[in-house]
Structure formats: C-alpha cells, structure tokens
Amino acid sequence: MIDVSGLRKRFGPTVALDGMTFTVAPGTVTGFVGPNGAGKSTTIRVILGLDAPDEGHALIGGKPYARLPHPLHHVGALVDAAALQPGRTGRNHLLWLAHSQGMSAGHVDTAIELVGLGRAARRKAGGYSLGMRQRLGIAAAMLGDPPVIIMDEPFNGMDPEGIIWMRGLLRSLAAEGRAVLVSSHLMGELQGIADHVVVVGRGRVLANARVEDLVARASDDQVRLRTSAPDDAAAVLHRAGTAATVADAYTVTVSGTPAQRVVEVLGRAGVPFSEVTAHRATLEEVYLRLTGGEAEYQAGTPHQEARR
Numbered sequence: 001m002i003d004v005s006g007l008r009k010r011f012g013p014t015v016a017l018d019g020m021t022f023t024v025a026p027g028t029v030t031g032f033v034g035p036n037g038a039g040k041s042t043t044i045r046v047i048l049g050l051d052a053p054d055e056g057h058a059l060i061g062g063k064p065y066a067r068l069p070h071p072l073h074h075v076g077a078l079v080d081a082a083a084l085q086p087g088r089t090g091r092n093h094l095l096w097l098a099h100s101q102g103m104s105a106g107h108v109d110t111a112i113e114l115v116g117l118g119r120a121a122r123r124k125a126g127g128y129s130l131g132m133r134q135r136l137g138i139a140a141a142m143l144g145d146p147p148v149i150i151m152d153e154p155f156n157g158m159d160p161e162g163i164i165w166m167r168g169l170l171r172s173l174a175a176e177g178r179a180v181l182v183s184s185h186l187m188g189e190l191q192g193i194a195d196h197v198v199v200v201g202r203g204r205v206l207a208n209a210r211v212e213d214l215v216a217r218a219s220d221d222q223v224r225l226r227t228s229a230p231d232d233a234a235a236v237l238h239r240a241g242t243a244a245t246v247a248d249a250y251t252v253t254v255s256g257t258p259a260q261r262v263v264e265v266l267g268r269a270g271v272p273f274s275e276v277t278a279h280r281a282t283l284e285e286v287y288l289r290l291t292g293g294e295a296e297y298q299a300g301t302p303h304q305e306a307r308r
C-alpha cells in the first residue's frame, strides 16, 4: 500500500535520506520511529509529494502522490496541525478541502463526528488548542475515507485523554483494513498500538520488524529473581553455568537462561526465593538499543543509563 524504495535526499551538505526503504501493509499500524533528525518527516513529505527525492521512489497504491486522482480518497495525512487559516472555522476549513476534491458537506460532518470536535467545529480555528488542531487535522485526513493514513507525530500536544482516544482511533483504522503509518520519536507511545515498527537513524532503516519479534529478541531470556539469599542464589546459579548478578539485597538478575531452568536450579539447591519473573523488554528498551549512537543530537548520561 505504501512502498518506499531507495530514497536519497540531501539538503546542501546534510544527508537527510540515505537509501530509505520499507513498505506499509494494509491492516497494520506501522510505527515509524527514530531520533530527531533521522529523516522521518522528510520521508513522509516525499511520500506526500511535498518534497522531491534525489533518488528512489515512494508510491501509494502503486502510484506516486502526484499521479493520484483526488488524492484525499487514496491517502489521508496529518503533517502539520498548525497549518490552518486562523480566521476560518474548523468546519469551513474542512468544507473548503472537501469541495476542492468534489466531496459534499456530509463528508465534513461525518469527519467532525469521528474526531469528536462537535460544537468547536463552528468556532474559529485560530483559537483552537494544539490538541483540537490535531483533531481537525485528522478530520481532514479522514474526509475521503482513504485506505492509507499517514500521521507525523500525532500525539504531540495531546492531553492524556486525547492520547488514549488517538491510540484507539489508530487501532480501529488498521482493523478496518487501512495501512496506517505513524511517526514518533518516542517509541513508548507506540507500545500496544503498533504491529510493526520501522526504526530509522541518519536517513536509513535500522530495523524493520514485527513488534512481537523485536521485543522477544531484546528480552534475551532475562529473569529477575526475588530472594532473601541473593549471594547464595548467585553462587548456585554460577555453579550451574548461568550468568547471575546480585542487583540489590533482595534481587538477582539472570541472563541467557529461561525462568523454568532458574527455578529448577534453585529448587535443587534449596535456595529460598519468592518470585521469578521473566523480563519482557519494553519497546523503549528495544529502541534505545537500536538507535544508540544514531541520534543527530544525543543526551549523554541519561541515554547511556537507559541503555544498560
């Protein structure tokens, strides 16, 4: 549905895209994640025909954006929620867009209802909060009921209630069979909603995989053990050929060994323990492992700490 292949793009001396290649399948939410400056917005702008690549192509349903007749029926995008005519009401903003593509006021009212803008739609958009602007932008994206949805940082400026709503909306759009591409520089935002992630750094793809697979790979058979005898537990596990580290007075971390084996070794040696938990990596951990060193701007210590 979205096919990005070999995109290269420079802005003067800056390489923004360096062979960006991935696809977004129908019926999935694909997270498009990477640190600041990784090339997410440039890729999205190229897909939407707002920037031309130096090399490569980006297709929607097999065609470049410029060749889509009535593009709002093929792709809906939220790119810059602030791009509004402030003196126009939200509804008039949508009406103008709808009329430009041969759609009726009925489409506009359906989209307003979908995003929960309600009576605010009759107020001037200049007075909208960022969260309301985001909703108006999403209404615009949904006007033509398109099979492909692209959202650049849709969670920006949303309050917690808005974020929950947005997560539900993205899931339901994918459940309806649409191809949904969502960019974010915060991987945690995508936990629980993305089926697939494309992780990018310095203009290229670092990882492109199902979320389940990435999390399983990063979880590394890590096990956390609660025990009143951490030194004994670590010693017994070492003797059994297992890497174990005393983390604090009650906790031992074990790596490379499944939880079941840890239980067996401790049980046989008679070491007391109250809890054995198999660690499941968060998306944030996966992301930090993949992007370490790839950020254009990177904080020192907190980043390093988070990677351990």
Ligand SMILES: Nc1ncnc2c1ncn2[C@@H]1O[C@H](COP(=O)(O)OP(=O)(O)OP(=O)(O)O)[C@@H](O)[C@H]1O
Pocket (backbone or CB within 6 Å): 011, 014, 015, 016, 034, 035, 036, 037, 038, 039, 040, 041, 042, 043, 185, 296
């Ligand atoms: N119009 C432009 N002129 C010059 N450089 C640009 C332009 N647009 C993007 N760049 C540069 O291209 C690189 C990629 O930027 P891009 O905005 O695509 O990254 P991003 O992943 O979307 O980052 P962010 O999360 O900060 O939005 C950066 O180095 C950026 O400074």
